[in-house]
Ligand SMILES: C[n+]1cn([C@@H]2O[C@H](COP(=O)(O)OP(=O)(O)O)[C@@H](O)[C@H]2O)c2nc(N)[nH]c(=O)c21
């Protein structure tokens with residue numbers, strides 16, 4: 656990408672990337688990739704995002720804790736008496752393994768398969784009304800990052816496919832997105848969905864999505880893969896280190912920009928986040944940075960296709 660090319664955008668001109676809480680290890684690399692995105696246009700873009708604490712906030716204005724997608728389910732009133740207790744036992748056993756900094760990933764994978772399998776077995780053999788999830792999820796439709804609606808509107812207008820990846824419970828994810836009115840046709844949720852047999856819950860549908868296969872390799876051969884595999888400009892967003900690998904499985908030549916939202920134990924985590932994500936946003940509860948990037952892509956797109964009316968004044972360069 657030639658820095659002298661007309662329309663080349665320099666890092667220092669993108670205001671949202673120059674904010675104090677926006678940490679970037681390699682500004683030149685980020686500048687280059689953003690310019691690739693701008694020149695490639697919306698047709699080459701896709702977005703891959705984690706759900707829990709990436710689309711939902713890590714910290715809310717009113718201090719109310721946001722439940723994870725599994726948390727929304729576990730909170731449902733009609734679950735059998737010992738469900739929560741048993742589920743907590745599994746959590747207390749496997750969660751430390753999941754985040755153990757010393758255990759090699761292949762070893763962890765076995766444990767994660769065990770965890771999701773046992774959780775599926777526990778989530779079996781009793782009736783359950785999905786409306787309960789809707790009730791629980793409804794509380795969190797307003798706990799999405801500020802300006803999530805604007806982000807999803809732009810993605811829809813630019814026809815950029817969005818993959819929401821969650822190793823959590825898909826029914827909760829879909830319910831929150833639906834009730835927030837952002838589950839547009841360009842948005843696809845890949846996650847674990849409840850299965851029913853003879854009116855009773857029967858665990859989760861295949862394929863199992865756990866922490867370490869939560870990436871585009873699970874899409875192989877699917878309809879969605881066909882839709883996105885030529886889109887080699889990818890924005891990845893997540894709040895956990897593992898989320899940075901969600902685009903694994905896309906062609907090696909792809910340009911991937913990784914945005915990480917860091918909130919807890921900022922100092923202890925900073926180095927790892929900086930080494931893992933291209934852009935680290937510290938306690939940023941908005942979608943302003945991804946919106947700014949889309950704004951640049953959209954603006955160039957409009958210059959090339961002037962017959963397309965600007966659809967969101969807030970996304971013009973002057974507002975970035
Ligand atoms: C099988 N299982 C996995 N988890 C956790 O759910 C998370 C879902 O993974 P995720 O959606 O990829 O990550 P995020 O929540 O960081 O956005 C995993 O990282 C696990 O820690 C689980 N959490 C609960 N409460 N119950 C479960 O059965 C269960």
Ligand SMILES: [Mg+2]
Nearest residue numbers: 705707708894
């Ligand atoms: Mg998350």
